[in-house]
Amino acid sequence: xxxxxxxxxxxxxxxxxxxxxxxxxxxxxxxxxxxxxxxxxxxxxxxxxxxxxxxxxxxxxxxxxxxxxxxxxxxxxxxxxxxxxxxxxxxxxxxxxxxxxxxxxxxxxxxxxxxxxxxxxxxxxxxxxxxxxxxxxxxxxxxxxxxxxxxxxxxxxxxxxxxxxxxxxxxxxxxxxxxxxxxxxxxxxxxx
Amino acid sequence: xxxxxxxxxxxxxxxxxxxxxxxxxxxxxxxxxxxxxxxxxxxxxxxxxxxxxxxxxxxxxxxxxxxxxxxxxxxxxxxxxxxxxxxxxxxxxxxxxxxxxxxxxxxxxxxxxxxxxxxxxxxxxxxxxxxxxxxxxxxxxxxxxxxxxxxxxxxxxxxxxxxxxxxxxxxxxxxxxxxxxxxxxxxxxxxx
Numbered sequence: 001x002x003x004x005x006x007x008x009x010x011x012x013x014x015x016x017x018x019x020x021x022x023x024x025x026x027x028x029x030x031x032x033x034x035x036x037x038x039x040x041x042x043x044x045x046x047x048x049x050x051x052x053x054x055x056x057x058x059x060x061x062x063x064x065x066x067x068x069x070x071x072x073x074x075x076x077x078x079x080x081x082x083x084x085x086x087x088x089x090x091x092x093x094x095x096x097x098x099x100x101x102x103x104x105x106x107x108x109x110x111x112x113x114x115x116x117x118x119x120x121x122x123x124x125x126x127x128x129x130x131x132x133x134x135x136x137x138x139x140x141x142x143x144x145x146x147x148x149x150x151x152x153x154x155x156x157x158x159x160x161x162x163x164x165x166x167x168x169x170x171x172x173x174x175x176x177x178x179x180x181x182x183x184x185x186x187x188x189x190x191x192x
Numbered sequence: 193x194x195x196x197x198x199x200x201x202x203x204x205x206x207x208x209x210x211x212x213x214x215x216x217x218x219x220x221x222x223x224x225x226x227x228x229x230x231x232x233x234x235x236x237x238x239x240x241x242x243x244x245x246x247x248x249x250x251x252x253x254x255x256x257x258x259x260x261x262x263x264x265x266x267x268x269x270x271x272x273x274x275x276x277x278x279x280x281x282x283x284x285x286x287x288x289x290x291x292x293x294x295x296x297x298x299x300x301x302x303x304x305x306x307x308x309x310x311x312x313x314x315x316x317x318x319x320x321x322x323x324x325x326x327x328x329x330x331x332x333x334x335x336x337x338x339x340x341x342x343x344x345x346x347x348x349x350x351x352x353x354x355x356x357x358x359x360x361x362x363x364x365x366x367x368x369x370x371x372x373x374x375x376x377x378x379x380x381x382x383x384x
Contacts, residue, residue: 038360164232166271167230180352
């Protein structure tokens with residue numbers, strides 16, 4: 001089995017629901033990589049189509065994976081080991097298929113309720129039950145994945161709620177919560 | 193019942209285990225407030241002892257709670273409604289006691305195993321069972337709470353693990369995960 005996470009910067013919606021491309025946030029690179037490594041992701045895919053932003057991402061990755069930062073803070077090198085920059089989700093699909101013989105199941109995330117979204121419990125069980133299938137959990141930056149990006153998804157996950165209807169989590173927190181729900185070990189909330 | 197979260201910048205350890213005071217990270221202010229609001233925290237306490245950093249924090253809070261930002265992005269105003277700046281955890285304790293007649297149970301978090309740490313399941317049950325008791329979950333920046341800060345805690349929570357021993361999560365992700373484990377509604381991993 002392989003398990004992947006992807007952070008998408010295009011096509012994303014802004015607060016008016018318009019399609020935009022978001023700038024990369026330096027901390028997002030680290031936070032998704034640290035969460036991905038904690039939850040044993042085989043691939044952490046940073047998805048950005050624009051060359052200027054790709055140069056910035058490459059420079060950050062080089063600094064921590066090979067440059068001065070890799071000695072200064074080896075924990076960052078470890079966390080970024082599986083992190084790669086790609087143009088789009090099509091490239092993620094092709095690279096996983098090339099490595100494993102089949103494309104991943106793309107699982108999108110969204111803060112609002114959607115028809116036919118799947119529960120964490122059922123997806124967790126499916127990931128455990130289908131070890132031959134690569135899964136890729138897809139997170140949107142900005143105000144979330146554009147409907148066109150959601151159409152590319154094979155599944156959409158349920159939104160996350162606490163005790164109230166307000167759930168404007170940061171993508172950094174949402175990535176942690178969702179990976180924990182899907183992959184937390186000895187998860188204290190699961191009957192063992 | 194009241195439920196609180198606190199983000200501590202002193203005393204914190206650096207990567208050598210030395211006591212330091214960390215600078216505040218702008219995104220941390222937003223991320224802990226957004227997670228706190230999602231999980232219905234009654235108070236989100238930003239703990240920093242230094243005047244120069246306090247000025248920065250006040251400026252950020254003012255911009256989003258009252259200034260231009262409050263109109264530009266009302267969601268930020270909502271998320272920061274319960275967020276306050278304090279000098280230290282003693283001030284948190286006094287203010288909660290003044291409001292509720294008793295000081296909070298401070299619950300510390302740490303990435304490494306500790307003797308006598310409590311499970312998420314047991315703390316979640318206790319929070320639900322003791323509605324008259326305020327609880328405050330305490331998060332450290334940097335490389336985590338200094339032992340002196342941990343001595344102030346009434347309880348320490350278990351560390352978080354995925355499928356492997358590596359668990360260097362960002363504080364932004366850890367806050368989300370821990371609040372979800374303690375307060376996630378219709379949590380898909382809890383038998384209903």
